[in-house]
Amino acid sequence: MSRKSQYDEEFQKNAVELCLKTNRSLGQLSQELGISLNTLRNWKKKYLTDDGPFKDVLQEKVDRLEKELAEVTEEREILKKSVAIFLKPRK
Structure with missing residues (x-):
């Protein structure tokens, strides 16, 4: 059956x-x-x-997501540094 x-x-x-x-x-x-x-x-x-x-499709997606993650991580680090500069007390 x-x-x-x-x-x-x-x-x-x-x-x-x-x-x-x-x-x-x-x-x-x-x-x-x-x-x-x-x-x-x-x-x-x-x-x-x-x-x-779909091995190739999955690998393309992984590569794209890794690249996107690297860009977002870099942007976050830049923002952290800029916030630290703006929040620094002035003399």
């Missing part, structure tokens, strides 16, 4: 790719695609492995 998948593998991969490339939540995407949230989560687990088909 195994249950045949209602969605083909291409649809599943496209749904996971949408998760990666858009800023929409899993809940939003699952509603838009007409699938359950748990189904979408399971597909994400299935395809987002270290050797899965």
